[in-house]
Amino acid sequence: MNRRNFFAGAATAVAATTVSRVSMAALPEPVTQSSTATAAPLVPPNGRPYNPVVTLNGWTLPWRMNAGFKEFHLVAEPVVREMAPGFKVNMWGYNGQSPGPTIEVVEGDRVRIYVTNKLPEHTTVHWHGQRLPNGMDGVGGITQPHIPPGKTFVYEFTARRPGTFMYHPHADEMVQMAMGMMGFWVTHPKENHPLIEPVQRDFCFLLGSFDVEPGSATPKVNTMTDFNIWSFNSRVFPGIDTLNVRRGDRVRIRVGNLTMTNHPIHIHGHEFEVTGTDGGPVPRTARWPEVSVDVAVGQMRQMEFIADEEGDWSLHCHKAHHTMGPMGHEVPTMIGVDHKGVAEKIKKLVPDYMVMGDKGMADMGGMEMPIPDNTMPMMTGAGPFGSAEMGGMFTLLKVRRDQKPGDYKDPGWFKHPAGTVAREVPGAAVPPATRNAPSQNNSSNTDATVRKPSGARNH
Numbered sequence: 001m002n003r004r005n006f007f008a009g010a011a012t013a014v015a016a017t018t019v020s021r022v023s024m025a026a027l028p029e030p031v032t033q034s035s036t037a038t039a040a041p042l043v044p045p046n047g048r049p050y051n052p053v054v055t056l057n058g059w060t061l062p063w064r065m066n067a068g069f070k071e072f073h074l075v076a077e078p079v080v081r082e083m084a085p086g087f088k089v090n091m092w093g094y095n096g097q098s099p100g101p102t103i104e105v106v107e108g109d110r111v112r113i114y115v116t117n118k119l120p121e122h123t124t125v126h127w128h129g130q131r132l133p134n135g136m137d138g139v140g141g142i143t144q145p146h147i148p149p150g151k152t153f154v155y156e157f158t159a160r161r162p163g164t165f166m167y168h169p170h171a172d173e174m175v176q177m178a179m180g181m182m183g184f185w186v187t188h189p190k191e192n193h194p195l196i197e198p199v200q201r202d203f204c205f206l207l208g209s210f211d212v213e214p215g216s217a218t219p220k221v222n223t224m225t226d227f228n229i230w231s232f233n234s235r236v237f238p239g240i241d242t243l244n245v246r247r248g249d250r251v252r253i254r255v256g257n258l259t260m261t262n263h264p265i266h267i268h269g270h271e272f273e274v275t276g277t278d279g280g281p282v283p284r285t286a287r288w289p290e291v292s293v294d295v296a297v298g299q300m301r302q303m304e305f306i307a308d309e310e311g312d313w314s315l316h317c318h319k320a321h322h323t324m325g326p327m328g329h330e331v332p333t334m335i336g337v338d339h340k341g342v343a344e345k346i347k348k349l350v351p352d353y354m355v356m357g358d359k360g361m362a363d364m365g366g367m368e369m370p371i372p373d374n375t376m377p378m379m380t381g382a383g384p385f386g387s388a389e390m391g392g393m394f395t396l397l398k399v400r401r402d403q404k405p406g407d408y409k410d411p412g413w414f415k416h417p418a419g420t421v422a423r424e425v426p427g428a429a430v431p432p433a434t435r436n437a438p439s440q441n442n443s444s445n446t447d448a449t450v451r452k453p454s455g456a457r458n459h
């Protein structure tokens with residue numbers, strides 16, 4: 001090394017140190033989002049290019065480049081999240097929303113994330129699934145001191161492997177996650193990857209659960225399993241945007257579960273393969289076709305398929321209680337019970353008393369029953385043929401031949417070709433079942449013969 005090069009090298013080293021100190025003093029301006037609309041994908045303005053994801057009813061956090069680092073600024077803070085039109089919940093989140101913004105980087109990126117704590121208690125951020133130095137893992141008390149209220153900490157690591165990740169507190173975790181603190185993280189591959197296909201549409205959302213008593217606005221954080229609000233990205237049907245794609249697109253849907261139970265996510269009209277988990281891409285020999293995938297607590301799954309069937313296809317959790325709005329679960333089953341006389345008597349004492357469900361609960365879908373302020377209807381969502389009788393973890397995959405590449409706008413309801421909708425058969429009406437239907441009442445008259453495996457007979 002000659003003298004000139006030596007001094008040039010030394011000058012560069014000094015400059016880098018100086019920039020680093022300056023950057024610590026001057027944090028990136030935090031970006032806040034107040035809208036619950038699905039933001040347009042954030043096409044990277046610098047750094048290595050990639051095909052950005054679409055965060056359902058969410059957004060991607062902008063960054064700045066600083067001396068080779070991608071710098072982000074997360075602000076942990078109380079937020080008000082509108083979970084569906086007119087239904088607002090006091091949550092904790094990041095940068096104005098729950099969930100926090102999606103962080104998107106490229107494999108190999110050096111990442112610096114400032115975290116400012118505006119909560120009333122301490123917090124940390126755990127980068128779920130990442131390979132990183134142990135001290136950057138975000139476990140309060142174990143790998144770092146907690147971030148006190150009012151303070152800013154910085155995390156630095158290299159995004160070493162591509163895939164689907166999330167972030168959440170590892171401090172007073174039960175409370176902070178029950179309040180909505182979570183966010184998505186996607187690391188795109190830096191070049192063509194043998195197990196990561198290019199896709200035309202790439203969606204992501206987190207599964208959430210909240211316990212918000214009808215008429216109130218703050219989640220009950222001590223609830224363990226009996227939640228009453230089941231959400232995609234802290235939104236509930238009909239407040240969840242639809243996934244709008246062009247026929248023939250290869251579609252990837254990334255889902256992470258930070259609730260207290262598992263969710264079998266089910267897609268109508270198509271089969272998908274799980275191409276990746278939070279542990280990385282799935283080897284091709286380990287993929288199989290399915291139409292539901294169970295996403296267990298703390299897991300992430302990437303579903304991929306070719307959207308080759310036009311229509312409005314349901315995409316939902318298959319636990320039937322998770323596609324309902326707020327309801328009590330101790331309600332007795334009244335199917336087949338004639339309780340009208342009793343109800344009249346109770347109404348004299350309790351004027352608001354409602355009779356529910358002697359023929360099932362479908363009536364609730366269209367019923368305009370009085371509900372407390374700031375409460376979602378239990379089963380709702382008008383479709384072109386009536387009420388969808390859904391709530392919670394439910395939305396639609398809309399596949400259209402004329403959806404333009406890159407266009408994520410809702411194309412409206414599907415126009416079914418003539419003769420392709422299930423229809424009534426004229427003249428074949430039968431009377432509905434009643435509570436005195438003979439089929440429910442004949443067991444006492446039946447003389448059953450039971451043949452035991454041994455061959456002995458009992459009457």
Ligand SMILES: [Cu+2]
Binds near residue numbers: 262263264317322
């Ligand atoms: Cu579920």
